[in-house]
Amino acid sequence: MSAAFAIDLTDAETFPSRRTEAWKYSDLKRWLRAAPEPSGTAAVGPPGPFYDLGGEAIVFANGRAVGVTDFIASGEQTLRLRYISDAVGTGHTAGARVSARAGAKLLLLETHEGAGSAYVAHNTLELDVAAGAEVTRVVLVEEPEDAISIAEAHVKVEAGGVYRQTIVTTGAKLQRIETRITHYAQGAQVQADGLYLLNGSRHTDLTSVVRHVEHDGATSQLIKGVARDTARGVFQGKIVVERGADGTDARMGHHALIASERAEIDAKPELIIYADDVQCAHGNTVGTLDESALFYMQQRGIPADEARALLTQAFLIEVIDRIEHEGAREVAREWLTARL
Amino acid sequence: MLSISNLHVSVGEKPILKGLTLDVPAGEVHAIMGPNGAGKSTLGYALSGRPGYEATEGAVEWAGEDLLALDPAERAAKGVFLSFQYPIEIPGVPALTFVRTALNAQKRARGEEEVAAPAFLKLVREASKALKMDFDMLKRPLNVGFSGGEKKRMEILQMALLEPSLLILDETDSGLDIDALRIVSEGVNALRRPDRAMLVITHYQRLLDYIKPDRVHVLAGGRIVASGGPELAHQLEAEGYDKYLLEPA
Numbered sequence: 001m002s003a004a005f006a007i008d009l010t011d012a013e014t015f016p017s018r019r020t021e022a023w024k025y026s027d028l029k030r031w032l033r034a035a036p037e038p039s040g041t042a043a044v045g046p047p048g049p050f051y052d053l054g055g056e057a058i059v060f061a062n063g064r065a066v067g068v069t070d071f072i073a074s075g076e077q078t079l080r081l082r083y084i085s086d087a088v089g090t091g092h093t094a095g096a097r098v099s100a101r102a103g104a105k106l107l108l109l110e111t112h113e114g115a116g117s118a119y120v121a122h123n124t125l126e127l128d129v130a131a132g133a134e135v136t137r138v139v140l141v142e143e144p145e146d147a148i149s150i151a152e153a154h155v156k157v158e159a160g161g162v163y164r165q166t167i168v169t170t171g172a173k174l175q176r177i178e179t180r181i182t183h184y185a186q187g188a189q190v191q192a193d194g195l196y197l198l199n200g201s202r203h204t205d206l207t208s209v210v211r212h213v214e215h216d217g218a219t220s221q222l223i224k225g226v227a228r229d230t231a232r233g234v235f236q237g238k239i240v241v242e243r244g245a246d247g248t249d250a251r252m253g254h255h256a257l258i259a260s261e262r263a264e265i266d267a268k269p270e271l272i273i274y275a276d277d278v279q280c281a282h283g284n285t286v287g288t289l290d291e292s293a294l295f296y297m298q299q300r301g302i303p304a305d306e307a308r309a310l311l312t313q314a315f316l317i318e319v320i321d322r323i324e325h326e327g328a329r330e331v332a333r334e335w336l337t338a339r340l
Numbered sequence: 341m342l343s344i345s346n347l348h349v350s351v352g353e354k355p356i357l358k359g360l361t362l363d364v365p366a367g368e369v370h371a372i373m374g375p376n377g378a379g380k381s382t383l384g385y386a387l388s389g390r391p392g393y394e395a396t397e398g399a400v401e402w403a404g405e406d407l408l409a410l411d412p413a414e415r416a417a418k419g420v421f422l423s424f425q426y427p428i429e430i431p432g433v434p435a436l437t438f439v440r441t442a443l444n445a446q447k448r449a450r451g452e453e454e455v456a457a458p459a460f461l462k463l464v465r466e467a468s469k470a471l472k473m474d475f476d477m478l479k480r481p482l483n484v485g486f487s488g489g490e491k492k493r494m495e496i497l498q499m500a501l502l503e504p505s506l507l508i509l510d511e512t513d514s515g516l517d518i519d520a521l522r523i524v525s526e527g528v529n530a531l532r533r534p535d536r537a538m539l540v541i542t543h544y545q546r547l548l549d550y551i552k553p554d555r556v557h558v559l560a561g562g563r564i565v566a567s568g569g570p571e572l573a574h575q576l577e578a579e580g581y582d583k584y585l586l587e588p589a
Binding site: 290 | 386389390391412413415417420421422424427428429430431432433437438441442443445446462481498502551555
């Protein structure tokens with residue numbers, strides 16, 4: 001059942017370039033011509049942003065597992081999944097496998113915690129959500145501005161399962177966060193949200209593919225982003241409704257703000273529908289901060305920078321508000337607020 | 341005292357104010373009346389520092405400060421408050437959060453102590469009661485889905501809480517029915533104080549039945565073309581602005 005991850009950091013031949021359509025906006029080959037030297041060991045350091053929410057933990061430090069790499073949830077559980085990078089100019093790969101048994105309720109709190117510089121990280125996750133299980137995955141990603149990272153998650157949602165994810169990232173030199181969800185539907189629900197807040201010359205690429213293979217499944221996706229300075233935000237969202245997946249209800253929205261003339265947003269929403277009797281919708285907008293709101297706030301005494309931060313937060317917070325779990329939602333809210 | 345002398349303001353390349361001179365002493369309420377397109381709103385924006393409203397000539401002093409040298413937030417901290425003709429909706433920012441952020445930013449800028457949440461809520465409860473506003477409405481995003489009257493009350497509430505010393509009311513009566521107009525005017529009148537100056541910009545005399553001005557000025561063609569007592573407003577109501585429009589601007 002284990003899905004293959006095509007990229008192998010030890011083999012430069014596997015690095016996609018913009019000639020591959022799915023990597024058009026994130027040319028890995030351009031930034032990474034040769035396989036990086038393997039990273040050495042790293043200390044685990046501080047306990048990570050989700051520590052206070054407790055639960056079990058899977059921890060990788062520069063790709064090395066500190067303890068287990070696999071986790072099977074039953075009943076109601078919390079798992080912190082931490083990908084820690086602390087390296088200079090080297091590369092490492094980490095892979096975790098998580099599954100939620102039938103009826104289990106799992107809160108999966110994932111962090112990508114980067115220190116050092118110019119490292120290359122490849123972090124993967126295989127996640128199975130069994131029939132009737134419920135998984136909420138919240139991902140916070142913070143990496144140095146010169147790091148390269150690829151995070152790939154392959155998620156399988158069985159009939160009647162519930163899977164919700166929210167990715168919150170501040171980008172890196174080249175960052176790709178890819179999620180592939182196979183949706184067995186029959187009442188199963190998927191939420192695939194995310195937000196990005198990019199400064200400087202950072203780049204992030206939120207790519208997702210949700211494949212509805214059975215009938216009567218629902219997918220809802222809300223991605224919001226802000227690109228400042230010369231940053232570049234990429235959203236590629238694909239929803240495929242296979243033949244026979246009738247009764248699918250899929251909604252996708254991507255809304256971004258460009259906060260500088262030199263920033264860039266590339267968005268590619270795709271709905272591919274082979275079934276009849278489906279409801280699918282997508283919306284995509286790219287705009288700027290509302291100048292009249294900005295003036296109004298300044299007129300009342302709020303300095304320009306503070307007004308911009310408040311408007312930016314107000315724009316992005318909708319994604320955080322959709323996080324079902326209150327504790328995780330508050331951690332994500334504080335994490336974002338501290339980075340505005 | 342607000343002292344505007346020979347103020348020229350352009351929007352884009354277009355000159356709108358062309359040598360406006362006006363003094364408003366503290367404690368007085370002055371009305372600015374004029375036909376559409378005379379530059380009334382431009383005056384409000386120029387005094388509050390809206391980007392794109394460029395003062396090309398002249399000076400504006402308020403309480404000894406050169407207002408034109410300050411950015412909009414600095415002007416606000418010096419006491420300048422522009423009540424918008426069409427208050428802006430700000431999705432995602434609750435009204436309470438907005439006003440508290442503004443109040444504390446102004447206090448920080450003046451080197452004063454910030455107001456803690458409990459004390460702030462007490463202030464808001466009192467002020468909203470006086471304006472017959474539902475307190476729960478203030479938990480909603482600022483002005484989003486508010487009626488015209490609610491938006492104007494929200495402006496008055498902000499004035500009551502921010503305690504500005506120079507109030508500029510831009511067409512405050514627009515969009516108000518007679519009951520809302522009365523409540524809003526009472527709110528404004530309650531703010532009259534010997535150390536506070538008010539500039540009431542209006543097209544119609546109606547508002548001045550509720551907010552009695554000390555002086556009335558006619559703005560036409562980018563300049564003050566006539567000044568007088570409250571009777572001037574009634575005269576304008578009866579005769580219209582035609583005779584001022586005939587004069588070359």
